[in-house]
Amino acid sequence: MKLKKKSFFDEDDENLDPERRKMKEEQEAKENELYIELFYPLTRKHNKEIWEIWENTINEDAFIRKKEIKDYCEENNCDFLTALCCILFKIHYLYRCTYILDDGTIVSKYLSLCYPEFENLESFLEERYIKYLNNGNPITEEQRETYNLMIEYIKMERIKLEFDQSLELLRLVDPMRIITFQYIHFEESELKELIKDIGKERQKNADQYIRENIKIRVKRKIIDSDILFNAHTLDMYYPVSKIETEKSNIEISTNEEVNQLDNKKSNKLKKESPKVEIDIEALKLYFKPSFTAISDNSNFDTFINDLRGALPTYKSKDIATISLLIYESDKLHNSKKPSTFSKWFAAFCIMINYNNTTCYKPCKLRENMKKHSETFYYL
Numbered sequence: 151m152k153l154k155k156k157s158f159f160d161e162d163d164e165n166l167d168p169e170r171r172k173m174k175e176e177q178e179a180k181e182n183e184l185y186i187e188l189f190y191p192l193t194r195k196h197n198k199e200i201w202e203i204w205e206n207t208i209n210e211d212a213f214i215r216k217k218e219i220k221d222y223c224e225e226n227n228c229d230f231l232t233a234l235c236c237i238l239f240k241i242h243y244l245y246r247c248t249y250i251l252d253d254g255t256i257v258s259k260y261l262s263l264c265y266p267e268f269e270n271l272e273s274f275l276e277e278r279y280i281k282y283l284n285n286g287n288p289i290t291e292e293q294r295e296t297y298n299l300m301i302e303y304i305k306m307e308r309i310k311l312e313f314d315q316s317l318e319l320l321r322l323v324d325p326m327r328i329i330t331f332q333y334i335h336f337e338e339s340e341l342k343e344l345i346k347d348i349g350k351e352r353q354k355n356a357d358q359y360i361r362e363n364i365k366i367r368v369k370r371k372i373i374d375s376d377i378l379f380n381a382h383t384l385d386m387y388y389p390v391s392k393i394e395t396e397k398s399n400i401e402i403s404t405n406e407e408v409n410q411l412d413n414k415k416s417n418k419l420k421k422e423s424p425k426v427e428i429d430i431e432a433l434k435l436y437f438k439p440s441f442t443a444i445s446d447n448s449n450f451d452t453f454i455n456d457l458r459g460a461l462p463t464y465k466s467k468d469i470a471t472i473s474l475l476i477y478e479s480d481k482l483h484n485s486k487k488p489s490t491f492s493k494w495f496a497a498f499c500i501m502i503n504y505n506n507t508t509c510y511k512p513c514k515l516r517e518n519m520k521k522h523s524e525t526f527y528y529l
Contacts, residue, residue, distance in 0.1 A: 181371040185387035188352040188359040190229040192236060194431075199226075200233045201240060208246075208258045212340055231348045231386065238341040238381040243500055245271055246337070249278070250327040263305075264497035266435040266486055275301055278326040342381075349385030356388045429501045430454060436497075441481045449528045456525060461502060470510040471518040472526065473498045478512075479529040 192200070203222055207215045219237070223230040245261040262268035279297065280286060289297055300322055352359065373387055434442050434450065442450040461469070473495045476482065488494040491512055499506040523529070 181369065183370045184367045184390040185370060185373060186356075186360055186367055186390060186393075188349070188356055188386050188388055189232050189235075189382075192228055192232050196226060196228050196233075197236050200228070200236060204237050205260060208260065212337075216344065231345065231352070234341055234345050234348075235381040238338060238345065241337055241341075242381075244268065246330075247274070247328060248330040250329065256329065264500045265432050267432070271305070272301060275304070275326070278328065282326050345381065346383055346385065349383045353385050353388065360388060360393060427503050428454060428457060429503070433498075433501045436483060436486045437481050438483055452528065453526065457502065460525065461504070466506055466508050467510065467515070467518060468522065469499070469502075469504055469506070470495055470508075471515045471522050474510075474512055474515050475519060475522060475526055475529045481529060 200219060200222060203218050204215060207218055210218075216234075219233055220230050222228070223233055241260070243262065243265065245263075246258060247261055248256065248258040250256055260268055261271040261274055263271050276289070276297075280288065284293070304319065304322060367390060368387070373382075373384065377383065433454075437450065442448075457472070460472075464472075474491060476498070477487070477491050477494045488497060492509060495506075495510070
């Protein structure tokens with residue numbers, strides 16, 4: 151039997167020397183420190199409209215785009231900081247392509263490999279390949295292998311190069327009248343800097359948010375996992391320990407609520423399984439309305455809850471098995487369903503924020519399906 155290797159802090163307290171015991175106590179105190187949010191959430195409607203503004207102004211200067219968002223937030227009583235975080239979270243999974251129209255106009259657009267609401271990256275490239283490199287003729291079977299290798303190279307080069315583009319990449323996309331095709335780090339870096347600056351300003355003027363959010367508290371270890379997925383910074387949270395004048399007003403019940411919530415998640419967090427954030431809206435677009443319909447006993451809501459509860463402890467093969475259960479069920483839209491399981495599994499992993507690097511063949515997952523089909527019986 152293979153024994154699990156203990157971490158630095160896994161020894162019993164009585165076996166720790168004074169210095170290591172002190173380090174353990176400091177670590178636990180840090181993880182359990184309470185914070186108050188210095189921001190307000192957005193409604194789904196505001197979230198949708200803010201993204202539409204950002205996408206529709208893609209050809210404008212960055213200053214203009216951010217001003218449009220700020221003006222919208224002021225008119226609709228939205229939190230500008232949360233709006234920026236929502237934009238940053240979404241563009242992380244997109245490609246940005248700048249290309250030339252037939253009339254010579256230069257435009258840009260977002261492309262995606264998994265979000266149905268955006269134009270598909272592979273479809274966009276194939277259309278331009280057929281139009282400009284193949285004289286309008288469909289790609290033949292003989293051409294398909296070479297074409298697929300080119301597409302894979304473009305996608306991998308986009309990730310690897312970050313800010314720049316190689317001469318080889320430019321050589322491939324230039325005949326398709328594409329000017330730039332790369333990862334959108336420049337948009338991300340600008341938004342991250344602005345979010346960081348606003349967060350620091352709110353740390354200096356935290357009274358308003360502290361008064362209004364006094365009962366909304368989270369622990370530091372929960373914040374650390376949430377920061378990975380919500381584009382937040384630590385400056386967006388204020389330590390309760392600093393609020394000297396309000397210590398007497400802190401209700402014991404709120405601490406108990408936080409502890410109850412935290413106890414359910416502590417084991418998962420100790421195993422380095424961060425809180426899973428599922429892109430529910432993107433996932434919902436793949437399913438038939440009969441499965442996602444709102445009702446007292448919604449199968450889709452049950453599915454999301456079961457998925458949230460299971461993902462932190464699931465391994466890559468378990469997630470692949472769930473993905474196969476969905477793919478082979480009758481719940482997916484025929485028009486949205488990817489042509490192969492590997493494409494669906496890649497899209498599914500992105501939508502549940504799971505960083506997967508392993509490919510699975512369906513035949514290798516069959517033996518695992520019975521166990522999971524009992525949990526996800528409604529698929």
